[in-house]
Amino acid sequence: MxxxxxxxxxxxxxxxxxxxxxxxxxxxxxxxxxxxxxxxxxxxxxxxxxxxxxxxxxxxxARATVQLNHVPTYAKLAQVGIADPFKYLQSKDLTGDQGGYVTDNFSPAGAAGRMYFQTQNAIRIDFVREQIEQWFHAGLIDDDGYYYLLDALIQGIPFVSNITGTYGAYLKRWDRRSYKPLTLIPSSVVxxxxxxxxxxxxxxxxxxxxxxxxxxxxxxYNARQYAPNYHVLETIARWDKPVLHGVTGQRDYQDEKxxxxxxxxxxxxxxxxxxxxxxxxxxxxxxxxxxxxxxxxxxxxxxxxxxxxxxxxxxxxxxxxxxxxxxxxxxxxxxxxxxxxxxVNPTGTGQPDKKVVASQPVSRGGYIKSPLNYIGGKYKLLPQIMPIFPNHVDTFVDLFSGGGNVGINADAHHVVFNDINTKINGLFRYFQGKDPDYLIAEIRARIAKYQLSKTNQAGFLQYRKDYNADPHPIDLYTLVAYSFNYQFRFNNELQYNNPFGRNRSHFSERMAENLRRFVNRLNTIDATFTDQYFNQIDLTGLGTDSLVYADPPYLITTGSYNDGNRGFVNWTQEQDKQLFAFLDGLDQRQIKFALSNVTEHKGRTNDALITWSQKYHTHYLSYDYSNSSHNTKHQGSCEVLITNY
Ligand SMILES: C[S@@+](CC[C@H](N)C(=O)[O-])C[C@H]1O[C@@H](n2cnc3c(N)ncnc32)[C@H](O)[C@@H]1O
Structure with missing residues (x-):
């Protein structure tokens, strides 16, 4: 492009x-x-x-060309008769179609008469963009399919745009390229x-x-901002349909400067x-x-x-x-x-900065990331959540602590990590007080013994069998590092049964570094680990300077921890109700709480949560990464933090 x-x-x-x-x-x-x-x-x-x-x-x-390793297959679209979505989007007969947002705002057919696209191309862009969104919401394409199609549209648009190079302004006369019909350009994927x-x-x-x-x-390198120069592509990608300003139809970009x-x-x-x-x-x-x-x-x-x-x-x-x-x-x-x-050299091998590694202050380099890639981990949302927490916290309770991303970063005198999954907390209890270099050496010794790699499935299966016969936390951690999606999955007999993470999972330098930083931090804070059902935790000792942070399974999204068969309690409306009652109880005792949740997701809403939250304060977070105005990945997915302070 x-x-x-x-x-x-x-x-x-x-x-x-x-x-x-x-x-x-x-x-x-x-x-x-x-x-x-x-x-x-x-x-x-x-x-x-x-x-x-x-x-x-x-x-x-980047999502389509870098993160993806394979072109999506679009199998579900094929089941409804659309064998080639690119061809379908490009060639569907749009006679009589009036277009939509793009036609109204970026073509001469709109009230402002802007000339970024010929009307026929604008109608086509509207159709393609709307269709991608509809397929996604109907569950016919997944995230990967969504971004790959959207990328093909974004790649195609500049070839029919009536501009000299950027979208800072459109040409007053139609350029030759604007007459060409829009073609989607699927990117190649390595x-x-x-x-x-x-x-x-x-x-x-x-x-x-x-x-x-x-x-x-x-x-x-110069004072030319990218946001106003690419606003048309940005608006079509986001599909948030903002009110536009001026002759050139700019969106507000104050937050993107x-x-x-x-x-x-x-x-x-x-x-x-x-x-x-x-x-x-x-x-x-x-x-x-x-x-x-x-x-x-x-x-x-x-x-x-x-x-x-x-x-x-x-x-x-x-x-x-x-x-x-x-x-x-x-x-x-x-x-x-x-x-x-x-x-900071993560392995220390042969590098002069080896000593520095262990003695680095734990807060260096931003938030600490859990050494477990736990589903639903809150690491990416920390920049938004942490500033909402009160300044002087005495005891911080991470009530559904999972991989520990939030508790480990809490600025408090005492941190309680509670999770009903005893295996995870067992692991953290084991880590506590250990030298991270010792732990990493132990892990590497096991990797060498079983010759674990991204491709050695036999070694993995043997290791899993040996672990189940004689479970030890460090073996569990090492096994998880080579397992599918890095998940902690046990059957009802508490036998670890997660399959091999072929070609993907391994104990990377990054994991080693995350482990090192996590354990270093664990060793400097006053932390305890408990394994209670959330409303059974001991509240004695909590007061007005305490904060209970709750990140429960979300009723309206799915995650495998919602599955009652894996040693966890299934999460239903009943559990949500119990949690609301528990948090109300904290509020009556003037104990502060913050609840992470999702009020809307893929067309579903959690009405009970919305009603209950009206007594408290709701902070809206971005679903995706750090900036709430970028929340367009899934329109209608609304991640919130509800606080009673
Ligand atoms: C010179 S261009 C990069 C060109 C790129 N290497 C390429 O070959 O296409 C600069 C990019 O920096 C992005 N940018 C500007 N400020 C940024 C920031 N604070 N954080 C991240 N990206 C930023 C702009 O959106 C723009 O895409």
């Missing part, structure tokens, strides 16, 4: 610049400002990719057998809780960014024409580089095809490379 600042032309140069710096052990690559996604896609065959951008349409592209991820976060937040081997940083494109804020933003990079290798793209002068940027990078060493590569930027360039005014594209001095 045509995208301002796209690095499509520079991919080989970035590759040639970076590769000689690597030692061959690197596994992960984070593209912090991924834009059109070309850099992420280029490196995907070699690394596990994390692709991030502030814009939702960039997220859609399978790198890794759990890649697409994110939509402010880079300044993301770097506080992420780490890895390589990070590529390609921020905006990038600090990297603001002269008054860019220096502080860059300082913050480079001062927090827990990545070994850093590659930065910038321009000699950028808001920050080259020398200043170079100095800032050197301040954050190991031994102050920064390498630079300069490439002439040929904006126009003219061969005559004035060397004085010639703009150059810059590539910088350095090793971040803030990188």
């Amino acid at each position: 045509r995208f301002i600042g796209s690095k499509a032309r520079l991919l080989t140069q970035i590759n040639e610049f970076l590769m000689p710096k690597l030692d061959g052990t690197e596994q992960s690559f984070t593209d912090l400002f991924s834009g059109s996604g070309v850099v992420s896609q280029y490196f995907k065959d070699r690394f596990k990719i994390t692709s991030n951008d502030l814009m939702y349409f960039s997220y859609v592209i 399978d790198n057998e890794s759990a890649n991820s697409a994110l939509q976060e402010d880079a300044l937040q993301l770097i506080r809780h992420s780490s890895g081997d390589i990070v590529y940083i390609d921020p905006p 990038s600090t990297f494109a603001m002269k008054s804020k860019v220096t502080a933003a860059m300082r913050d960014l480079f001062g927090h990079l827990n990545f070994k290798h850093v590659v930065v793209s910038y321009s000699t024409d950028g808001l920050i002068p080259e020398a200043e940027l170079h100095q800032l990078l050197a301040d954050n580089a190991v031994n102050g060493e920064v390498t630079v590569k300069r490439m002439p930027y040929r904006k126009y095809k003219s061969k005559i360039v004035n060397p004085k005014t010639q703009v150059e594209e810059l590539l910088f490379y350095f090793r971040s001095k803030h990188y």
Whole structure:
């Protein structure tokens, strides 16, 4: 796709610049400002990719081309007679169709007469976009299918848009391309057998809780904001149908303004960014024409580089095809490379910073992530939830603690982790007081003994059998690391029965690092673990400075912990009622509580919850990642935090 600042032309140069710096052990690559996604896609065959951008349409592209390892099959659509959804969407006869939001706002058929699309194409875009949404809500396509179709639409739109390159304005005369009928462009998908991820976060937040081997940083370099320049794609991707303003039909983008494109804020933003990079290798793209002068940027990078060493590569930027360039005014594209001095080596092997690992303050690098990839884990919502908690908490009770993501980050004198799943708390009790390096060595010894890998199923099955014959917490943890979806699944005889996580699950460096940070933190807080049914917990000792945080199974969503057959109590309206009564009881005793839940999900609403919550305060959270205005992934899914304070 045509995208301002796209690095499509520079991919080989970035590759040639970076590769000689690597030692061959690197596994992960984070593209912090991924834009059109070309850099992420280029490196995907070699690394596990994390692709991030502030814009939702960039997220859609990355979700379809980076996170996915296979093109979706659309089997359910085939069952209802739609064998090829792309063909169907492109060729369905729309005679007599009046269009909808896009036609009304971005074509001459609307009251404002905007000329981004010919009316026929606008009607087609409306049809395709609405149909994708309907299929999703009808359960005919899943998340993967949804994003893959949406990406094909986003990729196709620029080829019929009546613009010169960006959507800052449309042309007053119809360009030739606008007459072409809209074609969907399904992206090709590389399978790198890794759990890649697409994110939509402010880079300044993301770097506080992420780490890895390589990070590529390609921020905006001038004052041109991306949000107003790509607003049409953003609005079609989000499908939130906002009221638009002005001749060009802008959506409100106050929340999406990038600090990297603001002269008054860019220096502080860059300082913050480079001062927090827990990545070994850093590659930065910038321009000699950028808001920050080259020398200043170079100095800032050197301040954050190991031994102050920064390498630079300069490439002439040929904006126009003219061969005559004035060397004085010639703009150059810059590539910088350095090793971040803030990188904490996760294994410690052969690296001088080994000692530093264990002695790092636990709060370094943002929130701590559970070493268990527990379903429904609240890690991603922590940036939204934690600021809502009161400042001075004496005892923090994490009532449905699961993987422990919330309790472990609580700022309190005493933390109680309660979960009815005794196996999980058994594990945490075992971790408590241990040296994380010892635990990791024990895990690695077991991996070696059973030759566990992403493909050795026989070794996994043997290990599972041995564990069930003689269960020990460290074996359970190691087994889970190689199991399907990293789940804790037991049958009624409490035998671990989760299948092998072929090609996906393994004890990664990231898990080891999460375990290290989690256990370090556990060892510095006053934590206790209990295994009670939630309304049986001991409330003596709780008072007005306590906070009970409840993250129960959500009545209207599904998760395998809602399944009564696995040693858990099935969660029904009855349990919700008991929980409301329990929380009311806390309120009467002036004990603070915060309840996570979902009031709406895929067309279902939890009416009892909505009615009950009216006595208290409801904070609306974003379903997806950090920004509530990005809550368009599933329209109608509404994640909330209800508090009595
Ligand atoms: C120069 S472009 C990246 C181009 C990309 N490398 C490519 O080849 O397509 C900069 C990107 O940074 C994103 N961005 C701006 N501020 C951001 C922030 N604070 N956090 C994350 N992304 C941001 C913009 O939305 C834009 O897509």
